[in-house]
Amino acid sequence: MAKKKSYRQHIFYDWCKACGLCVAFCPKQVYRRNEEGQPVVADAAKCVGCRFCELHCPDFAITISAVDAPSRSAAAHTAQTSIEEAADER
Amino acid sequence: MKMEKVEQLRHYYLRHDKKFPHVWCPGCGNGIILGSLIRAIDKIGLSKDEVVLASGIGCAGRMPVYADFNTLHTTHGRALTFATGIKLARPELNLITVMGDGDATGIGGNHFIHAARRNLNLTAIIINNQIYGMTGGQYSPTTPYGAKAATATGGHLEHAFSIADLAVTAGASFVARGTVYHVPHLDKLIEQGIRKNGFAVIEIMAYCHTQFGRRNKMGDAVTMMEKLRDRAVAVKDPGAAGSPGTAVAAGASDTPGAAASAGALDSDSLDTLDGKFAIGVLTDVEKPDYIAEYARLRAASRLNAQNAGNAGK
Numbered sequence A: 001m002a003k004k005k006s007y008r009q010h011i012f013y014d015w016c017k018a019c020g021l022c023v024a025f026c027p028k029q030v031y032r033r034n035e036e037g038q039p040v041v042a043d044a045a046k047c048v049g050c051r052f053c054e055l056h057c058p059d060f061a062i063t064i065s066a067v068d069a070p071s072r073s074a075a076a077h078t079a080q081t082s083i084e085e086a087a088d089e090r
Numbered sequence B: 001m002k003m004e005k006v007e008q009l010r011h012y013y014l015r016h017d018k019k020f021p022h023v024w025c026p027g028c029g030n031g032i033i034l035g036s037l038i039r040a041i042d043k044i045g046l047s048k049d050e051v052v053l054a055s056g057i058g059c060a061g062r063m064p065v066y067a068d069f070n071t072l073h074t075t076h077g078r079a080l081t082f083a084t085g086i087k088l089a090r091p092e093l094n095l096i097t098v099m100g101d102g103d104a105t106g107i108g109g110n111h112f113i114h115a116a117r118r119n120l121n122l123t124a125i126i127i128n129n130q131i132y133g134m135t136g137g138q139y140s141p142t143t144p145y146g147a148k149a150a151t152a153t154g155g156h157l158e159h160a161f162s163i164a165d166l167a168v169t170a171g172a173s174f175v176a177r178g179t180v181y182h183v184p185h186l187d188k189l190i191e192q193g194i195r196k197n198g199f200a201v202i203e204i205m206a207y208c209h210t211q212f213g214r215r216n217k218m219g220d221a222v223t224m225m226e227k228l229r230d231r232a233v234a235v236k237d238p239g240a241a242g243s244p245g246t247a248v249a250a251g252a253s254d255t256p257g258a259a260a261s262a263g264a265l266d267s268d269s270l271d272t273l274d275g276k277f278a279i280g281v282l283t284d285v286e287k288p289d290y291i292a293e294y295a296r297l298r299a300a301s302r303l304n305a306q307n308a309g310n311a312g313k
């Protein structure tokens, strides 16, 4: 049986302005706000990897990564390689 | 460790020599739109050198500062003017303008309608936060009737127009409306707009909680974002069925769910603080763009001149 995917939420605090969008709209209440209003990961296991937080963070401060995805997924690797190649060409 | 795709995009497209976090207020949707624009350009596969990003003045107009394309930060209302000149001189480049509602349809309104009428192959992204954000909340051409603004403290006496409707009427060949809540949908609209051969307008409904929301007791960025989610209704793409404009698959909460037919919604609702408005591709028509027309005329003139020369021999 396919194992349930898990995800890691990386927050780059230097760029986070504590707007609260990620905390408010995460459908699984993965985050809570600390005293400064910045998100802290309260329950990583609940994350479904929808990337709503990553796409809506106005400050590019959130990165979601899949953990234990089979070989970090062959598809992801292809995308990565092609962009590196493209960058080289440019 | 390999970088995630999203990290690669940030490293590649954001300017390393600029100060981050950027200048926009906490929670302002402008940063979300910058993300969408970068993903759309990356998806199309344009190189950074093939893209020109031009803006006017305003909070929206700050965008090119942060993006590593050929960029111009021009004067208020003149993004399309500069873009027109560049496109005529270098038609092989992809010209994208980013403007605010005041920038594009207030001081730049005349440039906007005539760029649409001319159908030059440009992409106009207009961030409609219904106010002059940068200068302190003066009303703009899209500030709704009755709303409070720094220059309408007793409630606005004038009426808002719909930017998308204006663009359709003025002759733009592609017109779409999205929001900063419906981000995957917005990515697609921007991609379609850039790919379109002709004048393409993407009106993006955003908010300015700092200058507009506060005065109108509309709450913080989160509350204003919820409002956009609830007010937007997706229309069916007037073009081919199954094209990105019809992407109304339920599921992802930031993908518009309900489908209405185009025209079912009254854009007058944008003259209110809470009426529903349409999002999606509103117009997508084929007509010769200005560059092709100009090339055709030039070829014909050459031929005429040649024939005249031959006849004289």
Ligand SMILES: Cc1ncc(C[n+]2csc(CCOP(=O)(O)OP(=O)(O)O)c2C)c(N)n1
Residues within 6 Å of the ligand: B057, B058, B059, B060, B061, B076, B099, B100, B101, B102, B103, B104, B107, B127, B129, B131, B132, B133, B134, B135, B140, B208
């Ligand atoms: C010729 C000229 N007139 C007025 C201004 C002042 N001004 C700067 S930005 C702006 C309006 C900005 O509103 P909008 O275009 O909606 O952008 P936003 O800040 O809301 O993103 C005005 C009036 C200017 N810079 N130049």
Ligand code: SF4
Residues within 6 Å of the ligand: A011, A015, A016, A017, A018, A019, A020, A021, A022, A023, A037, A038, A039, A056, A057, A058, A059, A060, A061, A062, B027
């Ligand atoms: S959305 Fe981004 S800037 Fe806003 S609180 Fe979350 S991480 Fe911080």
Ligand code: SF4
Residues within 6 Å of the ligand: A007, A009, A025, A026, A027, A028, A029, A030, A031, A046, A047, A048, A049, A050, A051, A052, A053, A054, A064
């Ligand atoms: S990816 Fe989705 S579920 Fe996971 S933290 Fe972000 S918003 Fe929540």
Ligand code: SF4
Residues within 6 Å of the ligand: B023, B024, B025, B028, B029, B030, B059, B060, B129, B133, B134, B207, B208, B209, B210, B211
């Ligand atoms: S003033 Fe308004 S438009 Fe400008 S950055 Fe702040 S929230 Fe955004």
Ligand SMILES: [Mg+2]
Residues within 6 Å of the ligand: B058, B100, B101, B102, B127, B128, B129, B130, B131, B132, B133, B140
């Ligand atoms: Mg504005």
